[in-house]
C-alpha cells in the first residue's frame with residue numbers, strides 16, 4: 237500500500253492550469269526528489285499534497301495511517317515573520333499542536349518529543365535562543381525539528397538547502413538522509429539534480445517533460461539523452 | 464510632595480476613582496495580550512477598522528437612546544470582525560481597501576447620526592469623548608465596571624487556554640494548517656477577541672487611540688525580549704504599569720485619560736528602544 241498515491245492530477249490556481257496528467261506514488265521509506273524548472277509547479281504540488289490547495293482534478297489517496305494532516309513540512313523560504321520574537325524551544329514545541337486537538341497546554345510527552353527532536357537536529361544548546369538571530373542553517377534545523385514533532389512518517393521539504401553555504405548544505409543532506417534511514421519517508425524539492433540523484437530513491441521531474449521513476453531509471457534516461 | 468499624596472489619598476477614597484483604576488488595569492492587561500499577534504499577523508488593520516466600527520456602533524446606540532451602549536456595540540463589532548476577516552481572505556475584493564471603506568464609512572455615518580439625532584447640548588464634546596476617551600473613565604456605572612470585569616476575564620481566559628495555538632497560527636499559519644491545526648477557527652476566535660478587546664478598551668482611551676494601547680506595549684517588549692512568552696509577559700506588565708501611571712497622572716493633573724496613557728506608552732517605548740539598542744548591540 238503506498239502512503240500517497242496521486243492519479244492524473246491537475247494543479248493550478250482558480251482557472252489557470254499549471255500542471256496536468258501527474259501520476260506517482262510514494263511508499264513508506266521512499267526518498268522522493270521532485271525536480272523541475274523555476275515556476276514549474278513544485279511548490280504548488282507540495283501545497284496540494286498538504287491540503288493547502290485543492291487539485292483542479294485527479295485524486296490523491298492516502299493510506300498507511302498517513303493523511304494530508306499527518307505530514308511534516310518545511311516551507312520554501314520560510315514565510316514566517318522576520319522579526320517574530322520566538323525561542324527555538326517554543327517553535328519546536330508548536331509542531332506538537334496538530335496532534336493535541338483542543339488540549340490547551342503541552343503534555344509531558346510533547347515536551348519529551350520536542351527535546352528528543354532538538355537533540356536529533358543538534359540544536360539542544362540553542363533552545364533558549366531567539367529564532368530570528370540564528371543562521372540560515374540553524375533556522376532550517378529548528379523548522380525540521382518542528383516538522384518531526386508533527387510526524388514521524390512523512391516529511392515534505394521545499395528546497396531545504398536554498399541559501400545555505402556548501403558545508404552546511406552537505407550537513408543538511410546528511411541529516412535528511414539519516415532521517416530517511418530511520419524510516420521517515422522524504423519528499424524533497426530540489427534544484428540540485430546531482431545531489432537528488434545521489435540520495436533519492438525516486439525522482440519526479442515536472443515541467444516541460446514529466447518523468448516519474450526510480451533513480452536508476454532516471455539516470456538511464458538522462459544518460460540516453462546525453463548520448 | 465505631600466500635597467500630591469494627600470490629593471491622591473483624597474481621590475482614592477472615592478469609589479469612582481477606584482472603579483476607574485480597576486477598569487483601567489483590566490483593560491490595559493487585555494489589550495496588551497494580543498498585541499504581538501496583531502502586529503505580526505498584520506491584523507493591525509483589522510484592529511483599526513474595528514475601532515472605527517465601534518465608534519459608529521456607539522453613535523447608533525446613542526441615537527437609539529440606549530442607556531447601556533456596550534452590549535449593542537459589542538455585538539456589532541464582533542460581527543464586523545468576522546466579516547472583515549472573511550474579506551481579508553477573499554482575494555477578489557482587495558482586503559485593505561474594503562477595510563478602509565468600512566472603517567472610514569462607519570466613522571462618517573457615526574458622526575452624521577450623532578449630528579442629526581443627538582439631543583445632547585454638547586455634541587462635539589460627546590464626539591470627542593467617544594473618539595479620544597476623555598473623562599468617561601471617571602463616570603463609569605457599576606454596569607460598565609462589571610461588564611468590563613467579565614469581558615476581561617473572558618479575554619484573559621481565552622488567551623491562556625489558546626496561548627500555544629495563538630503562537631502557532633501567528634508564527635506560521637501554513638504549517639499550522641498543514642499539520643491539522645484548526646487555523647481557520649483560531650483566526651476567527653482571535654478576531655472575535657480583538658473585537659471584544661476593542662469594545663472594552665474604548666471606555667478607557669476612546670476609539671481612535673485603541674490601536675496605540677494594543678500595539679505600543681507589544682512593540683516595546685519586542686525591543687528587549689526575544690521569546691514569545693517573555694514578550695507577552697513583559698507587554699502585559701508594561702501596559703498595566705503605563706495605564707496606572709497614565710490614570711493617576713490624568714487624575715492629578717487633569718489631563719485627558721486616553722491621551723495621557725498613550726503618552727506614557729510612547730515614553731516607555733522610547734525607553735525600551737534605547738535599552739534594546741544597548742543590550743542587543745543595536746541589532747534588533
Ligand SMILES: Nc1ncnc2c1ncn2[C@@H]1O[C@H](COP(=O)(O)OP(=O)(O)OP(=O)(O)O)[C@@H](O)[C@H]1O
Pocket residue numbers: 249254272273274275276277278279280281312
Ligand atoms: N497563489 C498563487 N496564485 C496564482 N498563481 C500562483 C500562485 N502561486 C504560484 N503561482 C504560479 O504557479 C506557477 C508555479 O509556481 P510554484 O511556486 O509552484 O513553482 P515552483 O516550481 O515551486 O518554482 P520555484 O522553483 O521557483 O520554487 C508559477 O507560474 C506561479 O506564478
Ligand SMILES: [Mg+2]
Pocket residue numbers: 278279280312394
Ligand atoms: Mg517553489
